[in-house]
Amino acid sequence: MRFVAMKFRNSKGKKKSESDDEMKDDGYESVSSDEDDVGGGGRGGGEATWQPSIEGFLKYLVDSKLVFSTIERIVDESSDVSYAYFRRTGLERTECILKDLEWFGQQGHEIPEPSIPGVTYANYLEELAEKTPRLFLSHFYNIYFSHIAGGQVIAKKVQLPFVFVIIL
16 A cells, blocks of 8 residues: 555646646645655755644555455455465454554544545456456565565564663
């Protein structure tokens, strides 16, 4: 779900298309090239940086749930022999994401509907699974293992401060 997490830019001088307006309506804001400079020391001198929000995280969770539930349903319901190896692997995420969304709902947060990019990607995965299972499995691999690798990197970064506390 890289497209959900990445920043969308409108470079100076480029005309905005209708698809840019659709993305903005879905809550995906454009970031100018000046704002993209996280350190603030770039040519634009812009100090603005991306700030996480609960609403943005909820949109990410909703789209992730849609994509993972689509993948898991395709793998579980398929009669294709190549999918059998990927059933009940322990990598399934839908139930855990659903619990997270339920918790946020109990805390009073409004759970949004899946975004257009999330729905489009889920539909694309269904289409791939029907027409070319090998390409679908390629997406399956990339989605699950990029999350695993990313999680390991985050875990290492989170553990570092605790290591220093324990050593001191």
